[in-house]
Structure formats: structure tokens, C-alpha cells
Amino acid sequence: xxxxxxxxxxxxxxxxxxxxxxxxxxxxxxxxxxxxxxxxxxxxxxxxxxxxxxxxxxxxxxxxxxxxxxxxxxxxxxxxxxxxxxxxxxxxxxxxxxxxxxxxxxxxxxxxxxxxxxxxxxxxxxxxxxxxxxxxxxxxxxxxxxxxxxxxxxxxxxxxxxxxxxxxxxxxxxxxxxxxxxxxxxxxxxxxxxxxxxxxxxxxxxxxxxxxxxxxxxxxxxxxxxxxxxxxxxxxxxxxxxxxxxxxxxxxxxxxxxxxxxxxxxxxxxxxxxxxxxxxxxxxxxxxxxxxxxxxxx
Numbered sequence: 145x146x147x148x149x150x151x152x153x154x155x156x157x158x159x160x161x162x163x164x165x166x167x168x169x170x171x172x173x174x175x176x177x178x179x180x181x182x183x184x185x186x187x188x189x190x191x192x193x194x195x196x197x198x199x200x201x202x203x204x205x206x207x208x209x210x211x212x213x214x215x216x217x218x219x220x221x222x223x224x225x226x227x228x229x230x231x232x233x234x235x236x237x238x239x240x241x242x243x244x245x246x247x248x249x250x251x252x253x254x255x256x257x258x259x260x261x262x263x264x265x266x267x268x269x270x271x272x273x274x275x276x277x278x279x280x281x282x283x284x285x286x287x288x289x290x291x292x293x294x295x296x297x298x299x300x301x302x303x304x305x306x307x308x309x310x311x312x313x314x315x316x317x318x319x320x321x322x323x324x325x326x327x328x329x330x331x332x333x334x335x336x337x338x339x340x341x342x343x344x345x346x347x348x349x350x351x352x353x354x355x356x357x358x359x360x361x362x363x364x365x366x367x368x369x370x371x372x373x374x375x376x377x378x379x380x381x382x383x384x385x386x387x388x389x390x391x392x393x394x395x396x397x398x399x400x401x402x403x404x405x406x407x408x409x410x411x412x413x414x415x416x417x418x419x420x421x422x423x424x425x426x427x428x429x430x431x432x433x434x435x436x437x438x439x440x441x442x
Contacts, residue, residue, distance in 0.1 A: 175224035223345030268312030
């Protein structure tokens, strides 16, 4: 009987030990896109800021947004870099994600130089996307333009180069590849008025890994502080990590201003909910509180 009691006690202690070990381990799996937004995240990993905070971060870079979406929906990753329009549509369709931190991107318009003065133009973008929203903001009533929906960025880039379309929205750093190959890169200062890109996490991750998310943002802040002092750190880490980028574009990449932690204003979210509703022809009853969790940046 005594031996059975000791064996049972040892079994309970083992279970408790494993349980405590799991609670002490902070971890996140995060999906990224190859955009300038991710420079602070990459620098935080490179400089060991996550490790210093006791956080194990697995960063996955996706070149295909649909693959990133699938990874989110199957809980292969806890969160991902996405945009506000995608955040709105995901929540409207029943897949709950919440934005916890705005990231800083750049979305130039590339122009075929042979058509720089054209007023009647075709412009390439994604349909249900911030690229569509931005084209409207950029061109406003200045041009008579037709929207051409080309989801794959390399295909869109090629269409501009061959003048199948005269302009197209291409995010950095890919836009600089187009510029290197003779296209004109146009930056619209002050548009958008607030960041469209955002780090979002699943409800499951927010519920189970809130401490990890806080630590992730803490490391992000430290990396942003370093880049604010020396922007070459962002260029270097992007070139190292996105190793398919041609070396000659390093200094021509247009970097954003990397900001301290923030989230979009309620007014901006409401504007984008209305814009997205009009685009898809459905009334989305989405509020800022439905898609944002502001406590992580306080």
C-alpha cells in the first residue's frame, strides 16, 4: 500500500511539474508578409529581444496571403500581419481576429514611364483590399481610371511593365524592384491618414497567450526605438531576411516612419467599415471594439 501511495504521489508531482513548465513557457507563432512593416519584428528576433524577455517566437514569412489565412484559420499560427480591410471581412464572416498593434507600411503607385501623362488609365490592385481603398484615395477625381483586379503582385508588376495597365499599387520593398527595372515610383505623402496594416491575433491566442502578446509588443517597441535612431538597421535586416531581394535596391527602398505602439482611431475604423460595406454590397455591423484590443499597447 505504501509503495502504491508513493507511486501515486510521484505521478501527481510529475503532472504538476509538466503543467508548471508549460505555464512558464511563453511562445507565439506569427505569420508575416514580405513588406517593410516587418523590419522591427525581424530586428527584435535578430538582436535577441524576444529571448531576453523569455519569449519563444516562431516567425513564418508567407508570400501568399491565402496560405497565411489558412494557417490562421487552422491555428497553425497565433497571429499575423494583415490589414484593416481583411480584419473587417474576417470578423464579418465569423472568423474572429483582433488587431493589437498597427504596423507601418509603404504602398507606392508604380507608373509605366511611357504613360506618365495619361489621364485615361487602367490601374492594378486587389479587389477587397487596402490597395483598392488606396487607389481611390490617391487618384481621387484627377484621373479617369478603370480598376483591374490582379491579386498576384508579380503578375501585377509585369502588367505595369508591359503596359497592359498603366499604373498599379505595389507595396515596398517589391515596388523598388519595379523602380530598378525602369518604372516610376510615386509616393503620396499623408495618405493614408492612419496606418492600414495591423498585427492581429486569433481569439484563442488572445485568450490563452495574452502575456506572450504583451512580451512580443515589448520587444517590438525596443526594436522600433533602435530603428528610429538608425534607419539603416531596417534596411539591413530586410535585405538579410528577404533574401530574394536584389542587393541593388537596398538604398532605394522607401521606408515608412516606424511609430511607437498605436492602433487606428475609431473614426478611421468606421470609415473603412463603411467603405468595405459599400464595396461588397453588404452592411457590415462591425464596431471598432469588435476588431481591436487596445489593452496590449497601454
